[in-house]
Amino acid sequence: MRQTVDMAHETRQEARARITGELMAAARRQLAEVGAAGLSLREVAREIGMVSSAVYRYVESRDELLTRLIIESYDALGATAERASAAAAAASPDADLDRWVATAHAIRRWSLDHPHEHLLLYGSPVPGYAAPEDTIGPATRVTFALVGIVGDAAAAGRLAPPAGPPADVSPEFANELATLAAVIEHDVLAIPDTALAVLTAWTQMFGLIGFEITNQTRNMVMDHTALFDATVRRLAHHLGLR
Amino acid sequence: MRQTVDMAHETRQEARARITGELMAAARRQLAEVGAAGLSLREVAREIGMVSSAVYRYVESRDELLTRLIIESYDALGATAERASAAAAAASPDADLDRWVATAHAIRRWSLDHPHEHLLLYGSPVPGYAAPEDTIGPATRVTFALVGIVGDAAAAGRLAPPAGPPADVSPEFANELATLAAVIEHDVLAIPDTALAVLTAWTQMFGLIGFEITNQTRNMVMDHTALFDATVRRLAHHLGLR
DNA sequence: TGTACATCAGTGAACGCGCGTTCACTGATGTAC
DNA sequence: TGTACATCAGTGAACGCGCGTTCACTGATGTAC
Numbered sequence: 001m002r003q004t005v006d007m008a009h010e011t012r013q014e015a016r017a018r019i020t021g022e023l024m025a026a027a028r029r030q031l032a033e034v035g036a037a038g039l040s041l042r043e044v045a046r047e048i049g050m051v052s053s054a055v056y057r058y059v060e061s062r063d064e065l066l067t068r069l070i071i072e073s074y075d076a077l078g079a080t081a082e083r084a085s086a087a088a089a090a091a092s093p094d095a096d097l098d099r100w101v102a103t104a105h106a107i108r109r110w111s112l113d114h115p116h117e118h119l120l121l122y123g124s125p126v127p128g129y130a131a132p133e134d135t136i137g138p139a140t141r142v143t144f145a146l147v148g149i150v151g152d153a154a155a156a157g158r159l160a161p162p163a164g165p166p167a168d169v170s171p172e173f174a175n176e177l178a179t180l181a182a183v184i185e186h187d188v189l190a191i192p193d194t195a196l197a198v199l200t201a202w203t204q205m206f207g208l209i210g211f212e213i214t215n216q217t218r219n220m221v222m223d224h225t226a227l228f229d230a231t232v233r234r235l236a237h238h239l240g241l242r
Numbered sequence: 243m244r245q246t247v248d249m250a251h252e253t254r255q256e257a258r259a260r261i262t263g264e265l266m267a268a269a270r271r272q273l274a275e276v277g278a279a280g281l282s283l284r285e286v287a288r289e290i291g292m293v294s295s296a297v298y299r300y301v302e303s304r305d306e307l308l309t310r311l312i313i314e315s316y317d318a319l320g321a322t323a324e325r326a327s328a329a330a331a332a333a334s335p336d337a338d339l340d341r342w343v344a345t346a347h348a349i350r351r352w353s354l355d356h357p358h359e360h361l362l363l364y365g366s367p368v369p370g371y372a373a374p375e376d377t378i379g380p381a382t383r384v385t386f387a388l389v390g391i392v393g394d395a396a397a398a399g400r401l402a403p404p405a406g407p408p409a410d411v412s413p414e415f416a417n418e419l420a421t422l423a424a425v426i427e428h429d430v431l432a433i434p435d436t437a438l439a440v441l442t443a444w445t446q447m448f449g450l451i452g453f454e455i456t457n458q459t460r461n462m463v464m465d466h467t468a469l470f471d472a473t474v475r476r477l478a479h480h481l482g483l484r
Numbered sequence: 485t486g487t488a489c490a491t492c493a494g495t496g497a498a499c500g501c502g503c504g505t506t507c508a509c510t511g512a513t514g515t516a517c
Numbered sequence: 518t519g520t521a522c523a524t525c526a527g528t529g530a531a532c533g534c535g536c537g538t539t540c541a542c543t544g545a546t547g548t549a550c
Contacts, residue, residue, distance in 0.1 A: 012492075012546060019493090037279035038369035042536065053538075054494045062537065116366075122456060124358075124365035127280035136461070164405075167476060173468040180462055199463075200446055200473045207449020208441075214364060219378070220422055221441075226415040231442045234409060238480070254513060254525075261526090284503065295505075296527045304504065 020058050022048050024072065027065055028117075036066065036120045037127060063129055066120075070135045073117040078141025080110045085145050089152070096153040097233070097241040100201075103145060104232045105225075108209050115213045122210060143202065147186050150198055153241055154188040160240040162193035169196075197239035205232055262300050264290050266314065269307055270359075278308065278362045279369060305371055308362075312377045315359040320383025322352045327387050331394070338395035339475070339483040342443075345387060346474045347467075350451050357455045364452060385444065389428055392440055395483055396430040402482040404435035411438075439481035447474055 010018070026047040031039055041062050042052040059065045084106030088099035111118040121139070125131075153159040169177075174192045181189035189195040208231060211217050212224050221227050252260070268289040273281055283304050284294040301307045326348030330341035353360040363381070367373075395401045411419075416434045423431035431437040450473060453459050454466050463469050 015493085035366060035369050037366070040536065041538090050493095051495055052536090053496080053540085056538075057493055119366040122452070122458065124277060124279070124361040125456065127277050139458070164479075167472055169472055170468065173465055173472070176464055176468075183462065196469075196472055196476065199450075199469065200476065203449040203453055203473070204442055204446035204477075205449070207445040207447070207452065210364070210449065210452060211445055214367065216364065216381070220425065222418055223415055226412065226418075227438075227441065230409055230411055230415070230438050231445070234438065234442065235446075237406075257526085282503065283505090293528055294503090295507085295529080298505075299526055 016058075019048075023055060023058050024068065027069060028072070031069060031120065032114065032116050035116045036069075037124075039066065039069075041065065066126060066129055067132055067135060069117075070120060070131060071138050073114070073121055074135065074138035074141060076114075076117070077107065077110055077121070078138065078145065080106050081142045081145035085149055094156070094158060096149060096158055097236050100146070100149050100236045100241050101229065101233050103149065104205055104236075105229070107142060107205070108212075108228055111209045111213060118209070118213055122206065123214075144184075146202060147184055147189070147198060150194070150239065150241065151186040151188050158242065159188065159194075160242055162191070162197065162240060163238065167193050167196055194240065197235070201232070201235040201239050204235055208232075258300075261290075265297060265300050266310065269311060270314070273311060273362065274356065274358050277358045278311075279366075281308065281311075283307065308368060308371055309374055309377060311359075312362060312373060313380050315356070315363055316377065316380035316383060318356075318359070319349065319352055319363070320380065320387065322348050323384045323387035327391055336398070336400060338391060338400055339478050342388070342391050342478040342483050343471065343475050345391060346447055346478075347471070349384060349447070350454075350470055353451045353455060360451070360455055364448065365456075386426075388444060389426055389431070389440060392430050392436070392481065392483065393428040396436075400484065401430065401436070402484055404433070404439065404482060405480070409435050409438055436482060439477070443474070443477040443481050446477055450474075 023044065027039065027044050030044055030047065039062070041055055041059075044065070045052040045055045059068070081103050085099060085103045088095070088102040092098060120126075150159065169192055177192045177195040178190050180195060181187055189198065208228055212228075217224065217227075265286065269281065269286050272286055272289065281304070283297055283301075286307070287294040287297045301310075323345050327341060327345045330337070330344040334340060362368075392401065411434055419434045419437040420432050422437060423429055431440060450470055454470075459466065459469075
């Protein structure tokens with residue numbers, strides 16, 4: 001059932017690349033069906049018409065397969081966010097708030113379309129699996145896409161100052177938030193109130209998406225899109241985006 | 243190794259109750275170690291010194307055990323929140339904001355102390371397991387504890403009106419939020435802006451806790467308690483609590 | 485262009501494992517008279 | 518209070534299952550001369 005398109009004069013390297021691709025695609029399909037904890041090497045092998053031991057030519061172990069899936073998922077989500085952010089910026093360069101909201105909707109859309117991939121990234125850890133360091137880098141991509149919007153607004157002098165009295169944080173914690181700004185490499189976050197507002201908007205956004213995916217809001221809300229839009233928009237406004 | 247305390251003149255009924263308790267305790271211990279997806283009936287049986295088939299005298303199936311654990315966990319979390327809320331109200335009856343924040347900290351504390359139980363409730367679904375209807379009721383207990391604080395503040399006339407311009411929501415969505423108020427049986431939520439603010443505060447709170455548990459904020463924040471306090475406090479303020 | 489050898493993809497059998505669940509049984513606890 | 522029967526907790530063997538991983542193998546693709 002595999003595509004027969006020019007498999008004939010394929011070099012070994014090409015075949016390897018193609019089959020690796022098919023294998024990962026099958027793994028993603030299976031992940032989408034049964035979730036990460038239920039993912040099985042044997043089943044993946046079956047799906048691409050291979051004997052179970054053959055997948056070891058392409059993947060070191062089940063753990064490595066999971067790691068690859070995690071990285072791919074972070075990248076897919078990150079790319080989605082970046083695309084949405086760029087498109088919004090191109091369409092209407094100084095509408096920072098709309099850009100933030102559009103990016104948020106793209107993130108939500110991706111998550112609802114790929115619930116098990118979202119859960120692989122943000123849900124329960126897979127029993128017996130410990131994510132290696134390689135997964136940290138890709139993880140920051142979405143976050144950077146969001147923070148970048150705030151950074152751009154600030155750089156253009158369009159970021160409104162925090163409303164209300166300054167947050168009552170200890171000097172140590174203010175200091176820590178400043179360090180975070182350095183890590184993130186965005187001085188916007190150097191203002192404690194802005195840093196807090198970004199962290200608030202970020203966690204609320206992912207919190208609501210998570211609730212939606214795991215059905216916590218069933219019987220409570222019908223129009224999830226409207227709720228998401230309203231809450232995200234409000235927090236983006238609080239954070240100074242216009 | 244079981245307690246021998248008056249096991250001698252125990253009635254059958256008493257023994258059944260005690261052993262069921264031991265069984266659930268063992269299941270909870272195992273859940274805490276390996277997580278819900280890794281929970282095994284046989285291992286639970288082993289831990290209480292029984293042959294695997296014997297646990298079927300106490301539990302219908304693995305699924306039923308999971309259901310019971312879910313209900314117990316929701317109840318434990320709900321009770322924790324209620325206790326914290328009541329204690330804060332008793333200590334300082336009109337400090338609504340502090341009461342909210344104290345309750346939030348209690349919820350977070352419980353979650354950090356019982357990460358796998360938190361994930362059982364709010365994390366990835368267990369493969370092959372579908373939660374039955376019985377788990378919905380207990381699930382609302384925490385939510386009610388929080389909403390109750392806002393309700394009490396409003397009833398006492400202490401809830402500040404929403405600051406800023408009213409949220410720009412469609413009539414249909416405003417309507418839906420009103421319906422939600424009826425379901426929750428708290429008219430506070432009849433004001434769309436307040437309802438939105440409550441939903442925002444609620445999802446941010448659980449979002450941040452989830453991020454902490456699954457380690458999303460590693461390398462970004464050190465003092466998680468300070469971050470949690472600052473963000474939760476701010477959103478509680480926005481929602482009108484003082 | 486042709487041959488000799490090395491590399492590599494995929495096979496099939498096997499390993500040892502742990503799981504949920506069923507079933508016929510034994511022996512102890514409870515109940516009716 | 519004593520006996521006869523019914524209920525129930527726990528046993529031990531067995532079922533069928535799917536899993537991850539290893540290993541010696543075959544045959545095809547690539548490479549050096």
